[in-house]
Amino acid sequence: MLVRLASTALAAALVSAPAASIESGSELLNRMTHSHRELNYRAIVTYQLGEQLSSYRITHTVHDGKEFEALESLDGDHQDLVHHGHDINCVHPGPQLIRLFNAEEEQGFYRYYDVDIVGEDRVAGRDAVTLSIKPRDVYRLGYKLSLDNETGLLLRSDIVNQQGKVLERFQYAMLDLNIPDDELLVEGAIEVEHKDVSLDNPATTQLRVWRPDWIPAGFTPLKDTDDGSAAISYTDGLAVMSVFVEPLVTADSGAVAVTEGGMRRGASVSYTVAFPDNGMFATVVGEVPMLTAKQVAKSLSWDQR
Amino acid sequence: MNDTVRESLSALMDGEASELELRRILSADEKAIRTEWADLHRSQELLKNESNPFIGWDISSRVMAEIADDELVNSGGTGWKQAVSGLAIAASVAAVVVIGSMGGNMFGGSPQMVAENNGVSGRVYPAQASAAVGGVAVSAQAQASPAGPLLNNDAEARKRFEAYLRKHTDRAAFNNGQGMVSYARVVSQESE
Numbered sequence: 001m002l003v004r005l006a007s008t009a010l011a012a013a014l015v016s017a018p019a020a021s022i023e024s025g026s027e028l029l030n031r032m033t034h035s036h037r038e039l040n041y042r043a044i045v046t047y048q049l050g051e052q053l054s055s056y057r058i059t060h061t062v063h064d065g066k067e068f069e070a071l072e073s074l075d076g077d078h079q080d081l082v083h084h085g086h087d088i089n090c091v092h093p094g095p096q097l098i099r100l101f102n103a104e105e106e107q108g109f110y111r112y113y114d115v116d117i118v119g120e121d122r123v124a125g126r127d128a129v130t131l132s133i134k135p136r137d138v139y140r141l142g143y144k145l146s147l148d149n150e151t152g153l154l155l156r157s158d159i160v161n162q163q164g165k166v167l168e169r170f171q172y173a174m175l176d177l178n179i180p181d182d183e184l185l186v187e188g189a190i191e192v193e194h195k196d197v198s199l200d201n202p203a204t205t206q207l208r209v210w211r212p213d214w215i216p217a218g219f220t221p222l223k224d225t226d227d228g229s230a231a232i233s234y235t236d237g238l239a240v241m242s243v244f245v246e247p248l249v250t251a252d253s254g255a256v257a258v259t260e261g262g263m264r265r266g267a268s269v270s271y272t273v274a275f276p277d278n279g280m281f282a283t284v285v286g287e288v289p290m291l292t293a294k295q296v297a298k299s300l301s302w303d304q305r
Numbered sequence: 306m307n308d309t310v311r312e313s314l315s316a317l318m319d320g321e322a323s324e325l326e327l328r329r330i331l332s333a334d335e336k337a338i339r340t341e342w343a344d345l346h347r348s349q350e351l352l353k354n355e356s357n358p359f360i361g362w363d364i365s366s367r368v369m370a371e372i373a374d375d376e377l378v379n380s381g382g383t384g385w386k387q388a389v390s391g392l393a394i395a396a397s398v399a400a401v402v403v404i405g406s407m408g409g410n411m412f413g414g415s416p417q418m419v420a421e422n423n424g425v426s427g428r429v430y431p432a433q434a435s436a437a438v439g440g441v442a443v444s445a446q447a448q449a450s451p452a453g454p455l456l457n458n459d460a461e462a463r464k465r466f467e468a469y470l471r472k473h474t475d476r477a478a479f480n481n482g483q484g485m486v487s488y489a490r491v492v493s494q495e496s497e
Contacts (some may be wrong), residue, residue, distance in 0.1 A: 069484075079493050272462070285470055286477075
């Protein structure tokens with residue numbers, strides 16, 4: 001009797017496991033981080049913030065090993081954003097944190113999040129698999145991601161706070177994978193400068209005389225060659241936060257009125273702290289809980305010169 | 306954290322901490338204390354060979370995260386209204402205290418009531434009262450809501466936030482696994 005019970009339970013467990021489990025959560029996540037850069041596609045995406053809904057057309061092509069992408073707003077004021085010529089082989093640290101490890105190793109990204117396949121879904125007329133990504137500490141947000149079964153493209157993304165409330169949602173309404181790769185080779189498009197972002201190196205660290213004394217475990221610094229002395233960004237693979245530092249008094253605009261405090265919009269928050277002794281103020285911006293932005297901003301210290 | 310504090314903490318865990326030791330712990334570095342407290346419990350459980358499913362849970366940090374979010378939600382009013390109401394409450398508390406203690410002293414009766422009034426004022430309004438003493442409305446605001454809508458209504462701060470968010474997104478889009486879609490955060494904001 002006991003044996004039969006056990007085998008029934010086992011059968012039930014096997015049946016309830018989702019069909020997509022041939023691929024593990026970490027394999028799916030890994031596919032997500034590079035598929036959106038490698039494929040040619042056009043999509044209509046909605047972006048929802050509370051009551052507010054806006055829609056965009058996204059076009060992405062790869063031509064001669066370079067990425068071309070455009071984001072066009074479809075309602076309100078007409079706005080276009082074009083990225084041209086990003087090298088497809090250019091590697092960024094965020095995806096690396098996901099790519100180099102898998103969930104079983106409990107390393108990198110997987111030390112800080114629990115990744116589970118929660119089921120199947122249908123988004124933009126395509127079959128998708130849904131992942132639940134829950135933070136293990138209070139310093140990150142949670143994610144519910146639906147990925148296209150065929151390509152791994154992120155079709156729907158909910159960013160969820162620690163209390164389980166959805167802060168913002170991206171959702172594809174239409175996806176077309178059959179577009180020519182020279183679709184975006186338009187005359188006169190403005191080329192958005194690609195900033196070389198790679199792992200921090202000692203050269204720029206020396207330029208910077210300030211640093212946060214605390215960042216949550218698992219966040220890796222990115223280097224930005226343009227303004228290494230005024231900003232630094234960190235990522236844990238999904239969340240990114242940036243620290244900006246500016247003088248309280250400038251030659252052209254005089255004293256800047258800075259009030260300590262936070263600001264929130266969707267999943268993005270900022271927290272500003274003034275450091276009058278150093279004549280500077282710092283703002284932490286990112287898709288992180290307010291607590292994280294606040295603690296990082298307050299932890300800034302300056303080198304003694 | 307120094308050894309004295311560590312010993313005090315150990316005494317507290319054994320239920321043998323003196324008043325002095327308690328004060329020492331309360332004035333020591335908060336984060337270090339929390340870690341040490343958790344470590345002490347862990348080693349004690351190991352010694353006793355007990356296992357605890359909640360080991361490694363730091364509920365205090367979770368509570369702090371909730372409070373940080375609550376401050377945002379609750380501070381819906383505009384700055385001056387909060388400051389004024391804070392001052393008004395503080396003033397009324399002060400009045401209660403004065404009347405209460407006058408009652409006690411002048412009429413010689415009901416010392417119990419005096420104690421009650423003082424108790425109420427001490428328990429509920431210390432933050433507002435101290436801000437009112439300082440006499441600076443801004444400090445009352447800062448204490449009531451260190452974050453959120455306060456700055457959302459500040460045009461200058463909002464402009465800065467938009468500029469920072471765009472720069473941040475330039476970096477985030479390459480690293481958050483979402484790519485170009487991330488720019489919807491910036492574009493939707495600018496078209497408001």
